[in-house]
Amino acid sequence: MQTQKILNYLYGKMNKQENIKFIQDCKNDSNLNNELNLHKEVDSAIKTEIKVKHFKNQLNTIHNEVFAQKQSKVINxxxxxxxxxxxxxxxxxxxxxxxxxxxxxxxxxxxxxxxxxxxxxxxxxxxxxxxxxxxxxxxxxxxxxxxxxxxxxxxxxxxxxxxxxxxxxxxxxxxxxxxxxxxxxxxxxxxxxxxxxxxxxxxxxxxxxxxxxxxxxxxxxxxxxxxxxxxxxxxxxxxxxxx
Amino acid sequence: MSNIPGEKQIKEILNGNEKILKKVYKKVYTHIERYAFGTNISQNVAKEAVQDAFEIFYRQALEGNLSLSCTLETYIISIAKRVIHKEERDWYGRLKDGIDMDDEIDDVDEIVTKQIQEQKHRLFNHEFQKLDSECKTIISLTLEGYSSEEISKKMNFTSEEYTRNKRSKCKRYLIEQIKENPDYEKLRNANTENFELPVWENEQAGEY
Incomplete structure (x- = not known):
């Protein structure tokens, strides 16, 4: 239940009133607040890895486009x-x-x-x-x-x-x-x-x-x-x- | 000298501008390829070093605290050369000798705080990778900005409600696994005074 609330908050599934109430709950409940922060940190870490993965794919594509073709002309x-x-x-x-x-x-x-x-x-x-x-x-x-x-x-x-x-x-x-x-x-x-x-x-x-x-x-x-x-x-x- | 200042290039690369990235990559790789040829290093090693260097740069840029005193190309070339010369780096881009590539950062507390953060992120990703593929996909798609409806369609789930419940279960499980990891407790309580790189439980080469 708590996780669902946190996710609804993080992924924009709360209406304005629910949002205000949730923020208030976090202020009053340090456990909930810690839990929310942990979720945020975890999301941020995973997001970074997703971005890095995409970036690495992009680099590979560029390398293959530019340099593999160039090398093929003089391939042994x-x-x-x-x-x-x-x-x-x-x-x-x-x-x-x-x-x-x-x-x-x-x-x-x-x-x-x-x-x-x-x-x-x-x-x-x-x-x-x-x-x-x-x-x-x-x-x-x-x-x-x-x-x-x-x-x-x-x-x-x-x-x-x-x-x-x-x-x-x-x-x-x-x-x-x-x-x-x-x-x-x-x-x-x-x-x-x-x-x-x-x-x-x-x-x-x-x-x-x-x-x-x-x-x-x-x-x-x-x-x-x-x-x-x-x-x-x-x-x-x-x-x-x-x- | 590049026509575009490093700051603008970095911003464009972070925004996914492939044209800029290609231009920088071409310059860096061409330089390192020549360097590798002169030092009898194989093209494969050169390519890996260049790509590792770009990854290090990209992680630093994502953190948002990269300010250069040289061109971006020169900066990445210098990292690639260090990689080639086997100056070990950790997975998150900081060199293990403790000298950050960004010379501007000289605050020890700041470095330690960064180290704690990086170790935490490693642990989070390690636990994330242990999830089953369905959970990994649903969480990844969510973080990539897909709505529950889009995820339901992509994953052939029966309803959005099912998707939301499944996501909730996956996320709860992930958080539980993180909390149960003894290294998490060490990192959670670590501060700049007492922090030492933790000896990971079940440590294996490259596990985290």
Whole structure:
């Protein structure tokens, strides 16, 4: 009862008369007054943390907008750490929102964590192959159907190239063909780690989540966490929130 | 020298002006990135140091007692360099060596009072984090200014009354937990004469 009164006072739910009476009660009752002050202090502390959290999110977004893009122009493809930076670019916005809101439903989790893979930072400097360039261009233009068509024209050996596998899987995801995407991501050879392995495993876990295959998704996420790779933090967050 | 005096920049940043924040961040990060390159420090460390420095600055600015004798960029750069050089800081932005970044504050009582306040806030947030996610969300949304009606809709609650009752229960429970924490009693009775940083019950690295 006392708490309710204090909350009504603090959050503006009292009318003028109730307000005056409450202030008078506080003057006459030191316990009530102390209780009110404690509530105020607690609110202030939590409010500060909320603001700081938002501020940190803002900083991350700015950093990724300004500097991750700048770094991508001179990215060294052999350096795994650049992948960490890239992953932050792709996922930070959605991940931060998810942390703040604590979603638990698989669909919502998927929507919160999924962002289409961004190949632009890695491909332009990698290859001069015309086919591959066309595939990347269509993928960047969000013409995922065309990407898939062009990939089908490649030799089987080329289709198993990790980068192509990743583009194939992500194109299928964009076309909401999650089961087929899982089959593609399954082709990643974990024993033969490449720059694309982490992303492949992460997207596979998201597909499993989307398909509501929770146990397999969990197992996949646990492996990602264990690997301490690029997406281990995100995987850990999803694991905590998964129903 | 920045065209906008530090005071105005701080005000704008506190009001959420992203353009100003971006401008300051760019300058600070670019400087620290170069500094890191020259001192063989990784970009990740540089980024973390810059973001920690901004957080320290922001907490100080929220407290409202930040007055600078240099540009805001220089101030944050100096904090970032101290962070890089592992001058430990506590979570609430005050450096552990007892020297506040704001040289203007030299009143010992004031510093101790601030320390007591900061420790209390840590404890409050620690107890808040222990609440279940529904309670945390309902309290957070309330403090972010959402009405009971909006919270009911967001959280799919059946009625505003339910939301209010739930909020009341959560808040009461939080206050009870705070009062039951033995460190709260120490902090409540602490004053500038007798205050020593409490040895936390169940202390673990980073718990508070």
């Amino acid at each position: 493809l052999q350096n795994k750490w650049y992948w960490a930076a890239a992953s932050i670019t792709v996922f930070s916005g959605t991940a931060i929102y998810t942390i703040a809101r604590q979603f638990q439903n698989p669909d919502k989790l998927f929507n919160s964590y999924y962002a289409v893979w961004n190949p632009s930072m890695t491909t332009r400097s990698v290859t001069s192959e015309i086919e591959l360039t066309k595939i990347i261009e269509s993928f960047e233009a969000k013409d995922y159907g065309l990407s898939l068509q062009l990939i089908n024209l490649l030799s089987l050996e080329s289709q198993r190239n990790p980068k192509i596998l990743l583009i194939t899987g992500c194109s299928l995801m964009e076309n909401e063909k999650y089961t087929e995407a899982i089959e593609v991501f399954d082709k990643f050879d974990n024993a033969n780690y490449t720059l694309y392995t982490d992303a492949g495993n992460w997207y596979k876990a998201l597909c499993l989540l989307k398909n509501k295959n929770i146990n397999k998704a969990k197992s996949e996420l646990k492996n990602i966490v264990k690997s301490k790779g690029t997406y281990s933090l995100e995987a850990q967050e999803v694991l905590k929130k998964i129903k």
